[in-house]
Amino acid sequence: MNVLHKDSYTILAVDDAKDSLLLLECDLQQAGYDVLLADSTESAFEYLKSTQIDLLLLDMYMPGQTGLSILMKIKADSQFDHIPIIMMSASNDEDQVVAALELGANDYVNKPYNSKILLARLKNSLVLMEKTIQLEALANTDFLTKVNNRGSFESMVNKAINQANREKHALALAMFDLDFFKKVNDKYGHESGDKALVEFARILTASFRDYDVVGRIGGEEFAVCMLNSTIKEAFNACERCRQLLMNSAIQIEFDGKIEEIYITVSVGLVSEAPPINDYDDMLRRADHMLYQAKENGRNRTYVEQSKLADKGSKEDMEQANSEVSNAHQCVFSGITYQVGLDNVLGDKDLFHDILVMFYQDHGRDIEHIEQALRQKDYQQAQHLVHTLKGVASSIGAMELFDAAKALDVALNDRQESQFQTLFIDVNSKLTEVLSGIQQKLANKL
Numbered sequence: 249m250n251v252l253h254k255d256s257y258t259i260l261a262v263d264d265a266k267d268s269l270l271l272l273e274c275d276l277q278q279a280g281y282d283v284l285l286a287d288s289t290e291s292a293f294e295y296l297k298s299t300q301i302d303l304l305l306l307d308m309y310m311p312g313q314t315g316l317s318i319l320m321k322i323k324a325d326s327q328f329d330h331i332p333i334i335m336m337s338a339s340n341d342e343d344q345v346v347a348a349l350e351l352g353a354n355d356y357v358n359k360p361y362n363s364k365i366l367l368a369r370l371k372n373s374l375v376l377m378e379k380t381i382q383l384e385a386l387a388n389t390d391f392l393t394k395v396n397n398r399g400s401f402e403s404m405v406n407k408a409i410n411q412a413n414r415e416k417h418a419l420a421l422a423m424f425d426l427d428f429f430k431k432v433n434d435k436y437g438h439e440s441g442d443k444a445l446v447e448f449a450r451i452l453t454a455s456f457r458d459y460d461v462v463g464r465i466g467g468e469e470f471a472v473c474m475l476n477s478t479i480k481e482a483f484n485a486c487e488r489c490r491q492l493l494m495n496s497a498i499q500i501e502f503d504g505k506i507e508e509i510y511i512t513v514s515v516g517l518v519s520e521a522p523p524i525n526d527y528d529d530m531l532r533r534a535d536h537m538l539y540q541a542k543e544n545g546r547n548r549t550y551v552e553q554s555k556l557a558d559k560g561s562k563e564d565m566e567q568a569n570s571e572v573s574n575a576h577q578c579v580f581s582g583i584t585y586q587v588g589l590d591n592v593l594g595d596k597d598l599f600h601d602i603l604v605m606f607y608q609d610h611g612r613d614i615e616h617i618e619q620a621l622r623q624k625d626y627q628q629a630q631h632l633v634h635t636l637k638g639v640a641s642s643i644g645a646m647e648l649f650d651a652a653k654a655l656d657v658a659l660n661d662r663q664e665s666q667f668q669t670l671f672i673d674v675n676s677k678l679t680e681v682l683s684g685i686q687q688k689l690a691n692k693l
């Protein structure tokens with residue numbers, strides 16, 4: 249059975265004979281359709297441009313232009329070429345009918361028409377159009393993350409390149425690759441890895457404008473094409489996405505419990521002003537920048553300097569690259585500097601003071617936790633571990649955070665058999681963080 253999905257459909261009927269139009273309007277409205285009437289080519293195109301039309305009933309013979317030439321014009325315009333068209337004519341000129349069908353008309357109905365047959369054919373055309381749209385969406389969409397798949401991304405970027413060359417505006421292309429993603433799969437399983445990919449695609453889509461093109465171009469590789477953006481705007485959008493991901497807890501099920509994990513992404517960004525070469529060239533260059541972002545420590549955006557679309561921003565971008573590098577060079581033993589810095593809104597002095605306080609306040613935590621465990625004072629042990637967990641997260645010591653969290657949970661559930669192993673893990677992570685802070689404070693960070 250043919251089923252339609254929308255609540256209402258808009259049919260545009262085009263005929264120079266006003267009485268035919270009124271008859272059509274009456275029959276179509278009775279069948280529940282919204283109807284628009286056009287008695288000239290001009291008004292037909294006005295409706296096409298201004299209104300969402302679901303199907304066109306087009307008279308074969310119109311003064312000035314034949315129905316066939318209007319049909320050709322509509323089919324040549326990609327914004328209308330998905331609209332099903334049913335030709336109508338009082339003449340039985342077989343050649344004209346064949347020509348209309350060959351030009352892309354979906355069906356043909358003789359005038360005077362039988363309203364039951366017209367409505368049945370019209371419904372068939374609408375159902376076919378909906379199925380075609382669904383199939384196209386399926387063929388173009390990545391099944392897991394629902395963003396464009398590689399093929400669809402490439403064809404949309406090629407269209408964007410043509411548009412940018414025509415309208416003389418720049419285009420930016422960014423490649424995103426999740427960091428150490430294999431570890432996520434290895435530790436939590438492929439299904440959790442899939443969940444993380446879906447979450448990243450959501451964050452990625454939310455970080456860019458509706459008309460930017462987002463795609464999944466490989467397993468854990470994504471790309472975004474930004475139309476008419478300055479390099480600075482493009483860079484800011486990539487950074488917004490990178491930081492949002494870094495600070496987003498992704499909930500996954502592991503060992504029958506809900507765990508929160510954090511992942512990061514590296515980004516390679518290029519931009520180009522017209523004439524833009526081609527998609528493959530831009531993608532290759534973005535991939536090269538991505539490789540550099542990975543090589544220089546991951547979780548950062550690297551911008552290609554040599555071909556910047558807006559030369560005025562060259563200095564901005566050089567500075568951005570070096571700021572990113574400087575910040576990340578300070579990823580030291582167990583602390584992701586940028587995470588800690590972001591937690592104090594980039595205030596480096598404040599972050600420095602917080603590290604000093606951490607060192608003073610938690611330097612003897614291991615001793616105290618060990619003592620509480622030995623004395624089976626689990627309340628005190630949990631208090632210490634819980635506090636350590638919170639502070640570890642605020643300074644960006646994420647591995648220490650994970651270790652303290654695991655011991656906190658075990659203490660809460662009084663799972664004594666796990667205390668020893670989890671305590672050893674907290675001990676090693678905290679020792680690493682403390683010695684890292686000690687060294688960095690000696691070097692004045």
Ligand SMILES: Nc1nc2c(ncn2[C@@H]2O[C@H](COP(=O)(O)OP(=O)(O)OP(=O)(O)O)[C@@H](O)[C@H]2O)c(=O)[nH]1
Nearest residue numbers: 425426427428429430431433438439441442467468
């Ligand atoms: N869960 C899941 N994993 C995928 C999918 N596609 C690719 N991967 C995994 O992504 C991981 C990519 O690993 P690598 O290429 O070694 O890179 P990485 O571990 O992310 O390390 P770097 O890129 O160097 O930071 C592999 O474990 C793939 O199995 C997918 O659709 N689902």
